[in-house]
Amino acid sequence: MDPTAAAGSEKMDVYGLMFNRPNGGVPQESKLATYMGTASTSQVLNKGIASLSLDNLSMKKVLGNEFVPNSASAGNFTYSGITANAESPAAKSYNPEYAGEPSASMLNSTSQRLARHRETPPLDALGDAQNMSMTSTYQNVGGTTYFYPTSGTGSSTPTRADSSPMVMPNFHAYPGTPSHLTKAPSASSPNRATQPTQQPSMSSTSHTTHLTNSLGSYYLLEEFRLELLNRNALVLAQPNGPAYPDLPAEIDNYHELCSLEPVAGANQKTSQVISYQTSTLKATHTKSGARFCLRRVHGFRLANLKCMANMDSWKRIQHSNIVQIKEVFTTKAFNDNSIVFVYDYHPGAETLMSKHFSASDQANGFPDPFNGDHNVARPYSHTKNALLRQHASLLPEPLIWSYVIQLTSALRTIHNAGLAYRCLHPSKVILTDGNVPRLRLSFCGIADVVMFDATANVSMATVHQQEDLLALGRLVLALACKSMLAVKRENIQTSLELVSRSYSSDLRNLIVYLLSNSTRRSVSDLMPMIGARFYTQLDATQQRCDLLENEVSKEIENGRLVRLLTKLGIINERPELNMDQTWSENGDRYMLKLFRDYVFHQVSEDGKPWIDMAHIVSCLNKLDAGTDEQICLMSRDEQSVLVVTYAELKHCLEQSFDEIVQAANAFS
Missing domain, CATH: 1.10.510.10 (Transferase(Phosphotransferase) domain 1)
Incomplete structure (x- = not known):
């Protein structure tokens, strides 16, 4: 056997063991293993490792049932060190649309990218031609396990292969007040009848003013709302x-x-x-x-x-x-x-x-x-x-x-x-x-x-x-x-x-x-x-x-956030599903529960509820887009900490909601 190939196989074995941990990717010594109740992937791992080859380095696919961000429902991520030949099971399910090299139709125009924003992976907003080389590391500190993805160079910033000067997003969100409207004359000026209404100032540091300004920035101004309601x-x-x-x-x-x-x-x-x-x-x-x-x-x-x-x-x-x-x-x-x-x-x-x-x-x-x-x-x-x-x-x-x-x-x-x-x-x-x-x-x-x-x-x-x-x-x-x-x-x-x-x-x-x-x-x-x-x-x-x-433009996408909140409300705190009374506390649902606390149950340093509409709307928009931004989720007893991306949370949300839909259709 070629020593180079043997060394490569040994190296692939190490990477395979790193990325295909039991219990959904959580180490056994982690306290989160009790919540991540996924099936063992040892059989799939052995079968996949046996078919590994260095013949084709352009096709990267992660084996096993573990969720990683390069899955079709999570985004256009790839991990280095794992390849599959054309005969392997992973290669048979390989989709060329999400490979490192984009097809010509994907780069024709930005309008085609925007038209695909609901069908393509959410992280495709980073570019249709994207080749990220990432590894996953974790650290156990005092019984608490922290794990997060990092790139091969030590940076979490993706390597961009697209030469386009700009990358069009595949999601919609209110971008904020345009600069030419931020200095509009005050509504209380003497010439108010001939001047546009001034937007609320965002420079105040008080909590009450901040809440009011956040509402005015993300939603219809109260002045217009009252006028329309009166009409x-x-x-x-x-x-x-x-x-x-x-x-x-x-x-x-x-x-x-x-x-x-x-x-x-x-x-x-x-x-x-x-x-x-x-x-x-x-x-x-x-x-x-x-x-x-x-x-x-x-x-x-x-x-x-x-x-x-x-x-x-x-x-x-x-x-x-x-x-x-x-x-x-x-x-x-x-x-x-x-x-x-x-x-x-x-x-x-x-x-x-x-x-x-x-x-x-x-x-x-x-x-x-x-x-x-x-x-x-x-x-x-x-x-x-x-x-x-x-x-x-x-x-x-x-x-x-x-x-x-x-x-x-x-x-x-x-x-x-x-x-x-x-x-x-x-x-x-x-x-x-x-x-x-x-x-x-x-x-x-x-x-x-x-x-x-x-x-x-x-x-x-x-x-x-x-x-x-x-x-x-x-x-x-x-x-x-x-x-x-x-x-x-x-x-x-x-x-x-x-x-x-x-x-x-x-x-x-x-x-x-x-x-x-x-x-x-x-x-x-x-x-x-x-x-x-x-x-x-x-x-x-x-x-x-x-x-x-x-x-x-503030109100045009409100229906999208309502649909997202509806899905979260259906999943969180569900009493049981398919006779499983712990369904909402295990696996993906546990991550969504922690995310619910992160978005809606924030408190200040002195323990008072912190109501920040800007934080809520921003988190929901990032979840809907499935961005690669990382957040730290903590359990209520502060014994479990999980560092995840919005792309992973979106995958958990869609997968959990699909389970409920399938269960509903099974009894209909």
Whole structure:
């Protein structure tokens, strides 16, 4: 026999004995041997050693039933010193996909690697072409056995054979807040309405703050969560039948009618835009289940179908600042002749009137001349002084310009379609998305039907468009003075003086241009007056989009962690399996039990529970990915310590869960 071959066989024998210990790889003198109840592998070891050869050094396979990280379910690890020829049982089960040299299809593109992240070994994230040369060592200290893998060079860092400049992961996890969002302006700043929300700071050292910041970093911000929950609650709200007995159970194709404002009564005033009473309802479509907003015009009889000519044009308008109209129908379900306009429903919206103006818009006790009793005394001097005293609570100019940009954008779309809004009033402009205000024009198309004039010609559309611009000037002036009294004819000059002292000349020139009737105006003519402020609005909108995308990315993989926790909950502390009452305390299940304590039962130095969401989420992500990072698991009596990798824990988890599934299918 060749001495070199004999020496090689002896060397292989030593490595085989090292890697194929009884009791699942745990030495007999270790206290962990009582927990690792796997079958003996001596027969398989002898058979494998007999077939060892040095003919093929490129194929590495560990023999026996012992779990090692190069198994198909654990990762792409190989151990040096053990080879098998083509005729050996190990070579017959050899899979070339996990060899040291990758196939061409595995290196075609990173997209193919990501597509295989659920089927390939979890440690394939380290590269498809990987050749690690590792040995396993252990140390017995005072009756406690520590064992861990090390490389042949004494380092646990894998040797990378892939020449690619980067290696794509085969798992998904939230990578953290992007750097361009870490310095977002504070939500409590004066210009909060036009700025994105600031992320929580991670620099605090207190335990309470650390817990709060960890939650904000890994999960949806509480501000967004509460806003979405509030919207969902409004969408799912059910009608209060005893409070509103006059509401019908169903009209046309809609049911579950809920009033969004007090139901019109005998003393209800008419709309501030049209000469009819109106009411707003939320309803559910019978066929689709979607929620819509219904605008009902009381006591209107549709006498001429020509007034519906513009409805098709209104339905085709889709704009981010316009509430789209869906359909129009008449009904007698309210015991009168009513016409109902169906719009998209935006839960939680409020009008500009309720947001920035008081209910009665009183000036130091004197009511609004538009809505109050004209017989009530309202001295001119007192009204003028009241307007001047509004200076301390005026709206910030960036917010007003944001409103102007959104309103002009909506009017431009309407006018380009050959239509006119005709309802530009604070009570008809709704405000959504409180952090970055989004204006939407509601009540669209109602004036074209209710105030239809059969004798009017086509040129009346141009007249109505000019009236829209005049109404826009009044609205901007009222917002700048924060009072509806400002648009009264005798108060115009005083209001403009207040605007001149409080805001820039550009805003004053815009208002003067809109209020003038001497020239024919166009929405496009307002663009030079807006100027570079348009870019500020665009930047704020895009920052808001980045922030929302970041928040969505936190939640996109939460279902994956829930599935992982479900598997752990099914395995841990299971009373029995297949009549074995100690199943959950032996073998792989014991490692998972110690891992459960490591993740969820951490304590501080003084014995207090340590709740660290960052630690929990990080450990679960590493377990799902099956990384090669080592952790130290300790039993509750501190007599057993086990150093394992997340790849080994993932193998234990999958194997234990498969046993439960097989047992469940056997009795089904």
